[in-house]
Amino acid sequence: MKNIKYLISFCFLFSLGLLVSAQEKEASMSISFDKVDEKNVCNVLVSSEDKPVAEVSVSLYVERLFGLLPIKTEVATEENGIATFEFPDNLPLNDDGKLIVLAKVEDDENYGSFEEKTEAKIGTPKDLSKLDNSGRSLAGGRDKAPIYFIIASISIIAGIWGTLAYVLLQVFKLKKLKTV
Amino acid sequence: MEEKIKNSEKTTYETFTQEEYMEMKRDLLKPLEKIGLWGKVWIGFLVTVCLLGVYAYYIQETKSKYVTVSLRDYTMWGVYISNFVFFVALSLIGVLMSAVLKLTNFEWYRPLSRIAEVIAVGAIMLAGVSIVAAMGRPERLWHLVVYGRIQSPIVWDIIVILTYVTTSLILLFIPMIPSMATLKNHLTGKPKWQMKMYELLSFGWEGTEAQWKSLKRSIKILTIMVIPLGVAIHTVTAWLFATTLRAEWDSTNFGAYFVSGAFLLGVAGMVVAIFVIRKAYNLEKYLTEMHFDKLGMALVMMSFIYIYFNINEYLVPAYKMSGLHANHLLNLFVGDEALFYWMVVLFGMVIPATLPLIPKLRKPLPLTVIAVGVVIAAWFKRYLIVIPGLAHPYLPIQDVPESWRHYTPSLIEMTIVAATFAATLLIVTLFSRFFPIISVWEVAEGKLEGKDEIINYK
Secondary structure, X not given: OHHHHHHHHHHHHHHHHHHHHHOOOOOEEEEEEEEEOXXXXXXXXXXXXXXXXXXXXXXXXXXXXXXXXXXXXXXXXOOOOEEXXXXXXOOEOOOOOOEEEEEEEEEEOOOEEEEEEEEEOOOEOOOOHHHHOOOOOOOOXXXXXXXXXXXXXXXXXXXXXXXXXXXXXXXXXXXXHOOO | OHHHHHHHHOOOOOOOOOHHHHHHHHHHHHHHOOOOHHHHHHHHHHHHHHHHHHHHXXXXXXXXXXXXXXXXXXXXXXXXXXXXXXXXXXXXXXXXXXXXXHHOOOHHHOOOHHHHHHHHHHHHHHHHHXXXXXXXXXXXXXXHHHHOOOOOHHHHHHHHHHHHXXXXXXXXXXXXXXXXXXXXXXXXXXXXXXXXXXXXXXXXOOOOHHHHHHHHHHHHHHHHHHHHHHHHHHHHHHHHHHOOXXXXXXXXXXXXXXXXXXXXXXXXXXXXXXXHHHHHOOOOOOOOHHHHHHHHHHHHHHHHHHHHHHHHHHHHHHHHOOHHHHHHHHHHHOOOOHHHHXXXXXXXXXXXXXXHHOHHHHOHHHHHHHHHHHHHHHHHHHHHHHHHHHOOEOOOOOOOOHHHHOOOOOHHHHHHHHHHHHHHHHHHHHHHHHOOOOOHHHHHXXXXXXXXXXXXXX
16 A cells, blocks of 8 residues: 555656756847848857757748738758857838847747847838829829820710700700600 | 612511511510519519628728728738629620620520620619728719829729610610610500600610611610720720739730620620520520521630630740749649639630530530530639739838738628629619510511521520
C-alpha cells in the first residue's frame, strides 16, 4: 500500500515536471532600422530572458487598409538573435507620414506566437495629385466627363426628348385640324 | 405612269361606316361594358397582393433592410434586381410586337400592338419600382440627378428608363385618340367622369383627312424611335452588370445577350397575354389561331438566337475554365445551382426552340403551355445571372459571416416581387376595362384595305 502511494506521488511529480518543462518560454522582439549600402534594412532582434535566440522564424509585415502586406515571411534569426529584412523604400506612407511595421513569430515550438509593432518613416508620401489633376476621362469625377461624351449624351437626350415634345405638340394641334 | 403616281399619293382615310366595322366595334368595346363577378374577384385579388406588397415595403423600410431582407455585402443585388431585369426585358415586348412588325409590314400585328404597348408600359413602370425597392436609401434617389456622373451606367439607366416610360406611354396613347372618339360616341351607361375623360383625351378627333395624316405621321416617328430606345434600355441594363467587376459578368456579349433574351420573353409573354385576353373577352375572332401560329414560329426563331448568345456566354469561358469563372460555371453546370440552370435551359430555350416546330403545338393551348414555361424560366434565368455572380467577388473579404455567402430571398422580398407582378397585371386589366385592348381602327383599317388575313385565317 505504501509502495503504491510512493508510485502515485512519483507519477504526479514526474507529470508536473514534464508539464513545466514543456511550457513555452517567454520571448520578445525589438525592431530597428538601418541603412546598408544605400539600402534600408530592418533588423528584428528576438530575445528571451535578455539573451538572443537563434533559429526562430520571423515574418515581417506592413499594415495596410485591408490587411497585412507581407515584406518577407519566415526568415530565421542568426546566432546574434537578429533576423534581417531588406525593407522597400517605395511603400506609400499613411496619412501621418508613417508606416506601421509588424514582426510576427507564429507557432514556434519553444516560444509560441508573439508579435511586435513599431512605426517607421521609410516610404514615399501619398501622392493624390495624379488623381486630382487627371484630365477628363470616363473614370473621372462628375466635372471631369470627356467633352465628346457630354456632347454626345446631350445630343441624344435632346434629340429624343425634342422628338417626344414635337409629337405631343402635334396631338394638341389635332383640334385645329377639325372640319370647320 | 402618271396614274401610278396619283395612286401612290392617294391615301385611304377611312370613314368607317361599313356594317362590318360596326360589328367589330361592338365586339371590341364589349369588354368595357360590364365587369362580371370573376372580373371583380380577379381585380380584388390583384389589389390585395399589391397592398400586401406595400405593407411589406413599409416593414422593410421601417425595420431596416438588414433585418427584413437577405441582402448582404456580397449579394447586394438580390431578387429585386433580377426582377428589375425581367421587367425591363418584358417591356421590350412593345418594341417587337408593335414597332418591328408594324414597320416591316407584317399585317398580323394589328390586334396585338395595343396589348403589347400596355404590357410594355406596365412592365417598365414596375421595373422602376423594383429598383426603388432595392435601394438602401430610396429618399436619396434625387441625388442621382444632383450628384450623378453622366459617365455612370446607373445614371444612364435612370435616364433611359424615364425616356422609355414616356415614349411607351405616348406610343400607347396616340393611336388611342381615334378610339377615344369612338368610346365617347358609342359607349352608354358610363359615369360622367369617364365620358368626360374620353372627350378630353380624344383631342377633338373627328377623323378628318388632316387629322389622320398628322396622327399617322406621329405614330410613324414614335414607332421608329422606340426601336433603338428599347434596344438601348436593355443594353444599358446589361452594362450595369458588364461594367461591374464580377467574373460572371466580364463579357462583351452582354448587351446583345440581354436584348435577344428580352425578345424571346416578349414573344412568350405575348402568347400568354393573347391567350388569356381572347378567352376572357371572347375575342377569338380577332386573336386567331393564325396569331398563335405566327408567334409559335417567332418563338422558335427567338429561341435559336438566344441559344446562340448563350453558347457564346457560357461555352467560351467554360472552354478556358479560368479562375473565378470556373467557380461560377461549375456551380451552374454541376454544383448547387445545376438543377435550376438546366431547368432554365430546358424550358427557356430547348423546348421553345423545338416543340413549336410541330404545327399542332402551335395551336393556342399547347403553345401557351410552352410560353408559360418560357416566362417562368426567363424569370429564373435573370435570377441566375444576378445572384450566383455576386457570390464570387474578385476581392474576397476575410472572415465573412456565413450569411454573406448564401442568398435566399426573404418573405418580405418575395411579397414585394409578387406585388410587382400583381401591379403589372392590374395595370393591363384596368386598362382593358377602360379602353379597348384591341385597337378598333387599326384592325378595321387592315380589313378595309383588303388584308383579310387578320380575321379570316382559319
